[in-house]
Amino acid sequence: MKILGIFIDALNPGFINETDTPFLYRLSNRGENIVSLESVLGFSTTIGATIFTGTYPDRHGIWIEYYYNPNYSPYSKIPLIKLSKPIDYIPIQIIRSGINFLLSKYVYPYYAKKLGYSELAPYNIPYKIITYFDVVTFKHYTEPKAFPVPSLVDVLIENGVSFYYSTHISEATLKNALSSDVSIFYFSKADLVGHIFGVGSKQHRNTLREIDRKVEHLVNTYRRKFGNNFEVLVFSDHGMANVNKKISTISWVKDKELGKKYLIAIESTMMRFWYFDERYKEKIREKLNSLGYGHLLSTKEKKQLRIHFSDNKYGEDIFLVDQGYVLYPSFKSWSIPKAMHGYHPALKEQQAVLISPTISGITEASVVDIMPTILKLLDLEIPKTVEGQPLVG
Structure with a gap:
């Protein structure tokens, strides 16, 4: 057949x-x-x-491309990362994204191949926190094993x-x-x-x-x-589904406590958090619960969605936005989309x-x-x- x-x-x-x-x-x-x-x-x-x-x-163990792994981050092995940190301070988002786009397309494929990864593009991840992250090293789903x-x-x-x-x-x-x-x-x-x-x-x-x-x-x-x-x-x-409203994430990316008291990974429809300070965790949770465009996933809901991982490598807290909203800038987008998936x-x-x-x-x-x-x-x-x-x- x-x-x-x-x-x-x-x-x-x-x-x-x-x-x-x-x-x-x-x-x-x-x-x-x-x-x-x-x-x-x-x-x-x-x-x-x-x-x-x-x-x-x-x-199967695969969820979002970037996950928390400070003990081994491929980015810590790339000399260019330290030299790229000033890019975080360029005030105009489109210029930052443009530079990162060129680096992702022409420079980082070399390091990905050298370190054995399918991809290592930095996209819009702030360079001050990028060495906390590892990348899912998966083959294409059409490859054996x-x-x-x-x-x-x-x-x-x-x-x-x-x-x-x-x-x-x-x-x-x-x-x-x-x-x-x-x-x-x-x-x-x-x-x-x-x-x-x-x-x-x-x-x-x-x-x-x-x-x-x-x-x-x-x-x-x-x-x-x-x-x-x-x-x-x-x-x-x-x-x-079509996007009706953009939510700026600049305040999160520019937060002075980012990388000190907590980490964040921003996708177009969700934010994932890891914490280094328990008191600051409660502060962030209060802030997230006050937002009117999404909700924190409970442990029960993560289990129902089959995205609960006991080691929290994909995020201790996950804030999912409501359909029609989009977070921008996100770690993997170059522009504001007019339609998105990745909602509930x-x-x-x-x-x-x-x-x-x-x-x-x-x-x-x-x-x-x-x-x-x-x-x-x-x-x-x-x-x-x-x-x-x-x-x-």
Whole structure:
């Protein structure tokens, strides 16, 4: 059995309709076979790991790229870090970001390769605290042995099933895909355009139409080659919602106590904290609880979201903003997005999607169900570590 997987970044069930995605709409039996998938809290790094292992972050161990590890930080081994500290004091944010962008693109890839990391870009992390952080040293989720638990790729290799992955369509990639047992094409443009122009914008809708045509081309190519003797699964990692208000984080970044009494890591939709002073911890918690645009995640909620780590390496406290707000500047953004993901995964706009003519009668599932569904279609044994359930058979 041939499997054609099509992974579309930032595709929400609400984006599928007869106007913007006519082929996907027909493929889903005019919307009848659309499965809304609850994603996980986080960004591409953790969701990709979750999809390809069928396990949640607290099981596969990957959450946010940067985590607290002062005993070993790769940045402490880079001489340029000390020389870069004056960048923190440049008063204009766009200039600071511009310098960091150039360093991230042209200088730090050398150090990443030298130190054995997939990436070491400093982005907008203040240089006065960067040596407190380590970076998740993970392989790409399509590489073997990328995680401490078996991945889809590991199971396929173990069973002698050929696998192919591509981010674009060409004569060469189609040839490789058609000759492989399982092929996955990944399209990221909807995520990028959504961030820049917003959900529902002319540019976003045009991008959805462009991707829809690519999906149609892939499926029709498989139909010409294999008839009906293949399975197609179109899936995504998360949805996206428009940003209505920017929250400045400059006061946090410029705080004189940062790096002395506490640490902070700022993502677009959350702030993570570590503390060196118990009294200051209470002061920060009081401040966070007084803000009207988010809330501190309790231990119970972190466990429910499957992002609770007993060593607190990803943060002792996590402040999650409400949907529609965005934190700027964040450690990994160069500009203010017009739409974001990474809000609470239970929200409708944050849901991912799964479409397959084979799957019917199911309207809700989880991103952890994608991997076991593929394995079930191939009649392969599902690893005991997998927490998702196959949606077929």
